Amino acid sequence: MKHIGMISGPGYHNNRGGLSRMRRFLAGIPELRHEEVATPVDVARALSKFREANVRLVVVNGGDGTLSMVVTEVMLRRAVGDAAPLLAVLEGGRTNMSAGDFGCRGRPTRALRRILRWAERPGGDGDIVERAVIRLTTSPESPSRYGFFVGGGIIYHGSKGCWTFRETSVLPASETGLGTALGVAAILGKLLVGKTPYPPVTVGVTADGVDLGARPWVALFVTTLERMALGIRPFWGEGDGPLRITGVPDPPRGVFLSAPWSLRGKPCRWTSPERGYTSLRARTAVLTHIDGVTLDGELIQPEDGQPMSLDATESLRFVRT
Structure with a gap:
């Protein structure tokens, strides 16, 4: 003890x-x-x-x-x-x-x-x-931050929106988990009818030194978790790196039709590269022209337009009971 x-x-x-x-x-x-x-x-x-x-x-x-x-x-x-x-x-x-x-x-x-x-x-x-552990670096002069989930696009703007909703809403208990649930429900409702809740972000992605190009994304996330909230596993790409990278294109065609497969980590025709989706594993990644990300819930913005660098070369041990 x-x-x-x-x-x-x-x-x-x-x-x-x-x-x-x-x-x-x-x-x-x-x-x-x-x-x-x-x-x-x-x-x-x-x-x-x-x-x-x-x-x-x-x-x-x-x-x-x-x-x-x-x-x-x-x-x-x-x-x-x-x-x-x-x-x-x-x-x-x-x-x-x-x-x-x-x-x-x-x-x-x-x-x-x-x-x-x-x-x-x-x-x-x-x-x-x-x-x-993901190491996130916004500039050579700034100290790195560490965590397990990095999200951009709708994840970043949705997080900002949920915080704003909880702080400004007059609805009872909106500052609690109910506020988060209502904010997420509003986002999902717009996606369900084919609308993009927030403007897409055009982000360039480089993974393990390979330039994947810049394109508009509705959502882009990188994680080292094996499963996310509610047990979902929305990463089905190949590779042996610890970074699991998934991108949802704009417009997000087939996002709900693919859910029974993609949320369980299974590829399907609705999430093929031909439809603009990306899912892969890597050891390092660089994000350019991104307006901001969340790192385990913390909102982080780039410094003077510099790219954000991610790597996961080190790990930690955890007791799970």
């Missing part, structure tokens, strides 16, 4: 009373080190304390954004020689997409109990999985 630390961030579940429940639960485990964070500076401070205390397992209690902050700091420290700790991820956020792939499912306090039992008997009820 003395080698375990936990970082809690401002995830949706935590903000809705989950953090208070976690504090009460931890009151009975005083030897477990717990740090609450809100910014990257807080995360850096927490990991420094854990390093001094020889913490070997860091539990992340928060959403995808909190996990991205922790992973970014871990990877930046690894670059200067620090060893990366073993990680475990709880579902303390709104979508918990990364936790759904390699984390510990269920209510955070219950998941933490399973982690603690596993720590007492490593190799028992649980396993260790490894995931490649």
Whole structure:
């Protein structure tokens, strides 16, 4: 227990009373080190304390954004020689997409109990999985950010729209997950009747040094997750790199007809290259002329029109119980 630390961030579940429940639960485990964070500076401070205390397992209690902050700091420290700790991820956020792939499912306090039992008997009820980490670089002068999902086009603009809707809507509970659901429903409704909810973005894509050309995309995403929210796997392309890249063209013809196949990672005639769709795997990617992306929910814009570079040459280990 003395080698375990936990970082809690401002995830949706935590903000809705989950953090208070976690504090009460931890009151009975005083030897477990717990740090609450809100910014990257807080995360850096927490990991420094854990390093001094020889913490070997860091539990992340928060959403995808909190996990991205922790992973970014871990990877930046690894670059200067620090060893990366073993990680475990709880579902303390709104979508918990990364936790759904390699984390510990269920209510955070219950998941933490399973982690603690596993720590007492490593190799028992649980396993260790490894995931490649995406490094996103916006310019040579700026520090890299790290995460597991990068989305552009409708994903980027839809995220901005959902945030705006939750902040400005007068509907009850619109600032909660209901607001996200209503925003996504509006986007899907427009797609269903053949309309593009947001103007397409013309983005150039280079994968492993091969120029795939620039074209208008409704959606473009890159991930190292094996499955995304709701268990979908919308990547069916070939290759052996950890980056899974999928692009939906403008206009998005056949997007709903293809869903029974494409969402399960199966190719079909509706998502063929001849129809403008792209799905492949690679080790590196460069995105040019893109107006912005989301990295695990964080909105990121290019710097002075410079391309965004992605790679996934390093990985981290996670306890999954």
